[in-house]
Structures are given as structure tokens and as C-alpha cells.
Amino acid sequence: MAPENEVTLYINGRKYIGWRSVQIDVSVNSLVRVCELGAARTSNRTSLCDGIEEGADAVVKIGSDTVLTGYVVSKKVSYSENSTQIQITIKSKTVDLEECMIPPKKPNQWKNARISSVIKTVAGYYGIETIDNGLAKNARNIDFSTHETIGKGIVNLLKADSLLINDDEFGDLVICDIGQNGDAHDQLIYGKNILSGSRDHDISKVFKTYVVIGQGTDPESKSKNPANSLSEPSENAEFPRNRVLVTEQSGNRTRKELKTRADNLKFNSVGNADVLTYQVQGWRQSNGDLWKQNMNVVVKDPMLDISQTLFVSKISYKLDQDGSTTTMVLKSHWAFAVTDLPDAEKGKTTKKTKTKQAKKGTTFLAKAGSGKL
Missing domain, CATH: 3.55.50.10 (Baseplate protein-like domains)
Known part of the structure; x- marks a missing residue:
């Protein structure tokens, strides 16, 4: 393996290299990245885990790039007559x-x-x-x-x-924020750098109408009772059949707040209904940068009927007998639209998720009879 892609585990200044298997998983809106390292020897006379103790401070690097700083949380050692294997799990310091x-x-x-x-x-x-x-x-x-x-x-x-x-x-x-790691240097292009791809459409949690009901002072009401029943809908106009989701909102609310939540429930369900997974060779882009989570990447894939910019919600660096690969899970930004409001007594600062005109291949704009979800 080229030096810029060699995986090194550092523990108390000691370097451990030569791993036969590697998997490093990083997800958006997850506090902890996880690294699994595996090694083996054809002789069981020498311990593979000298100096690697549970709870030890650990740093994992790919080449000169640090990818994880944390602790050894588990160690599994096994042996047979002819070999010894070790599996090390390292998690970020944020595991606590x-x-x-x-x-x-x-x-x-x-x-x-x-x-x-x-x-x-x-x-x-x-x-x-x-x-x-x-x-x-x-x-x-x-x-x-x-x-x-x-x-x-x-x-x-x-x-x-x-x-x-x-x-x-x-x-x-x-x-x-969404897209904090900026735009990827490389695009994902069918027939060029994509090893494999899949697209999972699941509309079981997508509706035509999203309604949020609640209680609040409605200035448009003539009722003297301040606890008026309020209701605000959000329509998914392109969804082909009538399906209604009704959600109750607690606390004293305004119509604007209920409308915001109804809109975001719609955006969130649509964004999570369409998930793409791609695998590419290696861990780096053509400019030498590692692929990362929380970045935007342009996808051009006629096989999966997608041509747009998507968001990397999870990334996995993997090394096994097939070499080094990167697997990315991609979603629309809509998948992270907030679906809750802050408690009523804690302020009216709810932020409405920004949305853009959807492009080819999104669930939200699919029409009845189109053959698309």
C-alpha cells in the first residue's frame, strides 16, 4: 500500500502497522466515529497485542491524515495451531x-x-x-x-x-450545519469512478398531506377563550394518492409555528425516502483529499436515474482482501429537516429548513404514472 494510504495506530508513541483489515465509520449527527482493525500472524508464539490495552489513548491515521482520536474500547484475540488473530476497536473520545x-x-x-x-x-x-x-x-x-x-x-x-x-x-x-465540509473535489460518475451503486426508495412514511394540530392564541379568532384549537397543513402536491399524517403539537403555539413543523415533517420524510449508496476505489479523491462525511457531492448516474448534488450522510473506509474502498451513503439535505419545535416557554426561534428546487430523480417531484417513486 502506498505510504499516503497506510493505516497506522499510535498508542503511547508506539506505531502499529500492517493491518489486514480496516473499517472506519463516520456518520453525520453521530457523536462517535468507530475504527475496527484486524491483524493476523502465521505463528502464535508472539503476542500481537503487546502494548495495546483496553482504555489506552489511541490515534488512527491514514497516511499523514489523522482520522480518529480516542480510546481502545475492546480487544479480541484468538488463535489456532497455525495462526493468531487480533481485532481492535477504537472509538472517538466523545464516546463518553x-x-x-x-x-x-x-x-x-x-x-x-x-x-x-x-x-x-x-x-x-x-x-x-x-x-x-x-x-x-x-x-x-x-x-x-x-x-x-x-x-x-x-x-x-x-x-x-x-x-x-x-x-x-x-x-x-x-x-x-449541513454541508459543513464543503463540496467534494470529485464527482461520482457512472462508468468512471463508481464501483457499485444502489438506490433505495421507500415511501412507506411519505404522505400527501401533513397536518399539525395544537393549542394557541389565534388573533384571527373571535373566541374569547385563549386556548383555541389550531391546525396547519402542508401539501405534497406531487404525491399520487391521498395519505394524511396528523401530528399533535404540545404547548401554546402560533399558526406560523405549526405550519413550519408541518412543512419540515414533509421535507424530512421525503428526504429519508430516497437513499443512495456508492462505493469507489480507494479512500482519496483525485486531488489527494480524503472523502468525508458532511460534504456535498455531484452524482451523475443514469443507471439509477440521478443527476444532482447530494449530501454524504455516512462514510466508511474499508480495507480487506479486495483492497481499499470508500462507501458513501447519500441523501437529500431534506433528510435532516428538523421535525420538532423547541418547548414553547423556551423561545420562538425555530429555524425553517431552507429548500431548493428539486432536480431529476427526487421522490418529492415524482408524478403518478411516471414509473418513479
Whole structure:
């Protein structure tokens, strides 16, 4: 393998190379990237795991590019008469946020606090640095449950502002927006650099009409009762048959808020109904950059009837007997449209997801009789 693609595990300054199998998975809106490394020897006389201990600090690099900073979380060793195998699992430092709760006697409630400041505080309970990119500016009353993981609380907190969460290659927590990693240098083109592709259409959670009902003060109502019943629909005009989803919204709400949620429920379900998966050779683009999650990539694939820019929601670097490959899961930005509103008492700062005119191949614009979903 070329030096720029050699996978190296560093533990306490010691280098481990020569891995027979590698899989590194990174997903958008996931706190923890995971690396699986496998090796084998034809002799069982020498241990493969000298110096590799569970809980040890670990860094994984592809060539000179750091891709994961965290801890060895598991080690599996097996042997037979003629060989010894080892399987190492490394997870990002942020694994503690995914698996742990707020420690006893640590603050878990804040009044009119900036979201980014609170996230930095709770992540700091486990020594995790937070990069907020200036995005989580809103302030509100925040109450972290002491019975749910910190990671779950952070994800729920950011949903209201259509923001995402990730770890980075250095084990830091990153508050990010859709497409934070910019545009890919290479395009995915059928017959050129795509090894395999698939497209999964599933409209089981797509509807023609999305209705959100709630209670609120309606200035247009003549009723003296302030708790008027409100209802706002959002129509998927191109869906071929009548299907209705009704969702109840809690709290005192305005028609505008209910309409925003109805629209976003529509966008979210449409975006998640159309998922593409592509595999390419190697881990790098033609300019030497690694393929990454949370980047936009142009896809031109007449075989799957797609020609548009999509969003990399998950990426997997893999090495096995077939060589090194990158697998990407692609979706529309709509798949990450927020489907909840912030609690009524915490402000009216709901951000409506920006949408663009859909292009060829999207579920949203498919018409009855077209043969497309």
C-alpha cells in the first residue's frame, strides 16, 4: 500500500502497522466515529497485542491524515495451531458523551443560557472540547435530564435550530450545519469512478398531506377563550394518492409555528425516502483529499436515474482482501429537516429548513404514472 494510504495506530508513541483489515465509520449527527482493525500472524508464539490495552489513548491515521482520536474500547484475540488473530476497536473520545450521564452534583439546569455555552459545559464534564462554529447562538432555559446520556440531550437541544453534531478527527465535539465540509473535489460518475451503486426508495412514511394540530392564541379568532384549537397543513402536491399524517403539537403555539413543523415533517420524510449508496476505489479523491462525511457531492448516474448534488450522510473506509474502498451513503439535505419545535416557554426561534428546487430523480417531484417513486 502506498505510504499516503497506510493505516497506522499510535498508542503511547508506539506505531502499529500492517493491518489486514480496516473499517472506519463516520456518520453525520453521530457523536462517535468507530475504527475496527484486524491483524493476523502465521505463528502464535508472539503476542500481537503487546502494548495495546483496553482504555489506552489511541490515534488512527491514514497516511499523514489523522482520522480518529480516542480510546481502545475492546480487544479480541484468538488463535489456532497455525495462526493468531487480533481485532481492535477504537472509538472517538466523545464516546463518553454518548454513553455517560451528567455526573452527580454537577449543574444540569440553566436559565436563559446560550446553547453553545451549555454544551461546552456538559461536554467539559468529560474533558471534551467543543467547537461551536458560531452556530448555536440562541439562548433559552435548558434542563438536562440526569437519566439520559449527555449526547442524547445535546442532539435534542440542537434539533430545534436544525443544527447537527459530530466528532472530529481529534476527538472534539463539533456543532455543525449541513454541508459543513464543503463540496467534494470529485464527482461520482457512472462508468468512471463508481464501483457499485444502489438506490433505495421507500415511501412507506411519505404522505400527501401533513397536518399539525395544537393549542394557541389565534388573533384571527373571535373566541374569547385563549386556548383555541389550531391546525396547519402542508401539501405534497406531487404525491399520487391521498395519505394524511396528523401530528399533535404540545404547548401554546402560533399558526406560523405549526405550519413550519408541518412543512419540515414533509421535507424530512421525503428526504429519508430516497437513499443512495456508492462505493469507489480507494479512500482519496483525485486531488489527494480524503472523502468525508458532511460534504456535498455531484452524482451523475443514469443507471439509477440521478443527476444532482447530494449530501454524504455516512462514510466508511474499508480495507480487506479486495483492497481499499470508500462507501458513501447519500441523501437529500431534506433528510435532516428538523421535525420538532423547541418547548414553547423556551423561545420562538425555530429555524425553517431552507429548500431548493428539486432536480431529476427526487421522490418529492415524482408524478403518478411516471414509473418513479
